[in-house]
Amino acid sequence: MKQARTTTSRIASNPVGDKESNLRKLQRLLAMPIAQRIEAVIKDLVTREDELRKIEVHDLADALGVSDSQKPGSANRWNFTSYGVKVNIEEYAVLHDPASELVYLIQDKVSAERFPALVNLSSDLDQVKKPDFHFLTPEERKLLEGASGSKELTANQADGMCCIAHYSIQAASGYSLSFEAAIEDDGTCICLKTPYDYRDGKFLNLNDCVTESWIS
Numbered sequence: 001m002k003q004a005r006t007t008t009s010r011i012a013s014n015p016v017g018d019k020e021s022n023l024r025k026l027q028r029l030l031a032m033p034i035a036q037r038i039e040a041v042i043k044d045l046v047t048r049e050d051e052l053r054k055i056e057v058h059d060l061a062d063a064l065g066v067s068d069s070q071k072p073g074s075a076n077r078w079n080f081t082s083y084g085v086k087v088n089i090e091e092y093a094v095l096h097d098p099a100s101e102l103v104y105l106i107q108d109k110v111s112a113e114r115f116p117a118l119v120n121l122s123s124d125l126d127q128v129k130k131p132d133f134h135f136l137t138p139e140e141r142k143l144l145e146g147a148s149g150s151k152e153l154t155a156n157q158a159d160g161m162c163c164i165a166h167y168s169i170q171a172a173s174g175y176s177l178s179f180e181a182a183i184e185d186d187g188t189c190i191c192l193k194t195p196y197d198y199r200d201g202k203f204l205n206l207n208d209c210v211t212e213s214w215i216s
Contacts (some may be wrong), residue, residue, distance in 0.1 A: 078165040083209040084153030099125040105147035149210035160185025
């Protein structure tokens with residue numbers, strides 16, 4: 001059976017050609033007024049042609065007027081978010097000794113009568129490899145996992161870890177183009193995601209996180 005010709009190997013073996021092609025795409029984009037650049041990216045994104053996606057991410061951001069994608073907040077107002085991931089309390093306890101003291105994280109969130117019982121019920125957790133908090137009510141478990149996530153958030157902020165920033169461009173057509181930057185402890189971007197990543201659901205999901213946000 002005759003097979004269709006593929007160009008995959010040719011493309012993969014010609015990175016210089018790809019780079020030159022993407023540079024030409026950038027140059028064509030930069031030849032337009034900025035409003036037209038934004039609409040060109042929107043059209044490319046919505047139609048899923050994704051030709052402009054191949055432009056280097058920081059060059060794409062700069063072409064769309066986001067001049068500070070290398071260090072978000074230095075020129076534009078970005079929305080920053082620090083986060084701590086909430087995990088199953090049994091998983092958290094394995095990494096945070098002593099497990100028996102974790103109930104103290106919710107001391108002020110349960111009744112004065114219930115807390116001594118929690119202390120007593122958790123007293124043996126330090127003697128086992130896999131602590132089991134089966135004695136918690138669903139609400140107490142939710143509170144404890146939220147409190148542990150808040151503790152992680154505080155630790156991450158102290159270490160300059162787990163921070164992202166978002167910036168959106170509002171087009172005249174009403175469409176929004178969003179960027180997401182992962183922020184290093186010195187404020188620089190170590191990974192920039194583009195409106196194409198947002199379309200594809202590749203932005204960070206913070207549903208299971210404790211967060212703190214600010215604009216800078």
